[in-house]
Amino acid sequence: MHKQPKITNTRSAGYNHQVVTVEGGSGKYRRRPCSDCPWRVDATGEFPAAAFRHSAATAFDMSDRIFACHQSGSQKPTACAGFLLHGADNNLSVRLKRMKGEILNDVSDGGLELHKSYRAMAIANGVSENDECLRLCRD
Known part of the structure; x- marks a missing residue:
């Protein structure tokens, strides 16, 4: 049983952008990058540099x-497909x-x-x- 998602931190990342930390949720994940996924090279520039500074800790060892x-x-958080791939x-x-089988080997970059x-x-x-x-x- 997963616990209800709870927002534990919100940080401004510039005009009309923020980075939200959510704890809990269903544990679901995306199978393909979304239309403006920041991991997509063709979406470079969609989000301000501050958003990437705030989220860098997700890539720490x-x-x-x-x-x-x-x-x-934040109400139905899911892991990002681009993140899971790279x-x-x-x-x-x-x-x-x-290891627990909660994330499978079924994520694709979709080409x-x-x-x-x-x-x-x-x-x-930036x-x-x-x-x-x-x-x-x-890396």
């Missing part, structure tokens, strides 16, 4: 934070969910070009390659 699909919203190999929460790592995605979206937020990101 042994992180317990999962990069969620922004289209799913940013979650060192994420503790994702590794445990895979889309995705950024190869969180660091590459953040830099492409975060300096020397920004402290990227120091602990695993």
Whole structure:
């Protein structure tokens, strides 16, 4: 049984953007990147650099934070397909969910070009390659 999603933090990421931390939820995940997924190379520039600074900890070694699909919203959070394909190999929460069979090997890029790592995605979206937020990101 999963616990109800609860917003535990909200940070501004510029005009009309924010990064929301949600705990709990169904544990679901996207099977393909959404129409403006930040992992999609063709969606570069859709989100401000501040959003990538706030979310960088999802790509730290042994992180317990999962990069969620922004289209799913905070009431029905789901893990982002792009993240599962290119940013979650060192994420503790994702590794445990895979071991338990809660995340399967059924996620596809759908033929889309995705950024190869969180660091590459953040830099492409305006975060300096020397920004402290990227120091602990695993590629």
